[in-house]
Amino acid sequence: MTTTLETDACAPTTTHAIGTEAAATVAEALKSLSDPLRLRMLSAIATDPRGECCVCDLAALADVSQPTISHHLKVLKATGMLLSERRGTWVYYRIAPARRGAVTALLDAFAPAATLDTSEDDAAERAEALRTMDGRVTRLADELADELTGLNRDLVTAIVRESYAGLVRSAKLTQHMIPLTERFARQRLADLTRDRQAGVPQVLFVCVQNAGRSQLAAALVNQLADGKVIARSAGSTPAADVHPHVRSLITQIEGERQAESAFPKPLTDDAVRAADVVVTMGCGDVCPIIPGVRYEDWAVGDPALASPEGVAAIRDDIEGRVRGLIDTLLTD
Structure with missing residues (x-):
């Protein structure tokens, strides 16, 4: 019995694949991040308001010895992600400027997306609704x-x-x-x-997914400013929903009705143009530069990835910054 084989040859286009040398570099960096404690340390350094962390600061992240912390930091430094500086008896670590974009993408976009649960049933329901x-x-x-x-x-x-x-x-x-x-x-x-020369000041908070920090900051402004400052939020790549941790916080701040109605929104040029102040939280390079608009960048942790204690600390950090911003706007 003779079997006829398909003669149409597969012609894959491999020239667009990442190069061998680049792939090896990226793989080495990803390998260095395969340890959960290293990821947590990287996140702590990236979001510290000082822009750096001491070894002694990072020891509180886990019940391990200081030499173990130092070992993990050296692994991250070897990949070029961190820079270090010795001051007296302590060593301080900060994100290397050339790697900040990659670290931001990892912590603000990939990590939250990787923790989401999706199902085929959701996809089928979505397709039917679209019709x-x-x-x-x-x-x-x-x-x-x-x-x-x-x-x-x-x-x-x-x-x-x-x-x-x-x-x-x-x-x-x-x-x-x-x-x-x-x-x-x-x-x-x-x-x-909107005429920015008239009415109450308006603040726009922008993060990557508009599911955590920016939503929380806007809720705090709306609570603390008592209508004297308007706050809005948006995301450069909005998530499907507000993170449960943040929705719980918004419930405490603004009430259940406001928390239930919160949803991630995409960033628009009009929103930036209408704002008196734009506060970015890990996505400063995505906002268009509009003359007359004041820009600030806040390095704060992501509550979507934090422990309950971390979520509380992030809330307190944002509240302190929000109070200062409100005072500045009302004084000006």
């Missing part, structure tokens, strides 16, 4: 255009559709998608028409 959503978005755009008669109808329609498109890339598709789109579109239209 019925377009007509509802069109109706929402018509309703808002009828209501906001002072704005160009085509502009309102475009903002509604752009808002839906921005949210649907990452948000969970539930029965709440249309209300979320309406809230986001209204916020964008308010940003688009």
Whole structure:
């Protein structure tokens, strides 16, 4: 019996793959991060307000000896991620400037994404919901255009559709998608028409996923400023939902209703343009530079990855910074 073999040859394109030398370098760096304690130390150094950590600071992360801590730090330093400086009897470590982007991407984007749970059922539900959503978005755009008669109808329609498109890339598709789109579109239209010379000061908090730090900071401003400062938040790559740890904190700060309505939002140029102050939290290079807008960068930990004690410490750190920011804005 003769078997006919397929004659169409596979022609894979391998020229776009990472180079051998680069792959070896990256693999070595990833190997150095395969230990959970090293990842925690890297996170502690990256988010320390001083921009560096002493060996004695990092010893509190685990019940291990100081020589063990020093060993792990030397492994990270050998890959080029850390720089060190001896001052007296102690050695201080900081993130190497050339590696800061890689460390930020690891801690702020990859790590939270790696801890998410996804299922085939969620994907099927999402696909089914998408098939019925377009007509509802069109109706929402018509309703808002009828209501906001002072704005160009085509502009309102475009903002509604752009808002839906921005949210649907990452948000969970539930029965709440249309209300979320309406809230986001209204916020964008308010940003688009805001006069920064009039009204109360407005602050925009931006992190990568808008699921943790930026949400928490905005909630604290809204609580502590008592309406004298408006706070909003956004993410350069929004997550599907606010992290449970942060939602619990928002419940304590603003109440259950506000916590339930919080959702990750994509960053827009209009939001930056409307703000008096933009505070970045690990994603400073993604924000457009708008003349007249003040920019700050806060190095704070990610509550999505922290222990309960760490979450409390991060909240206290952000609250202290928020109080200072509010005082500055109201004084100015």
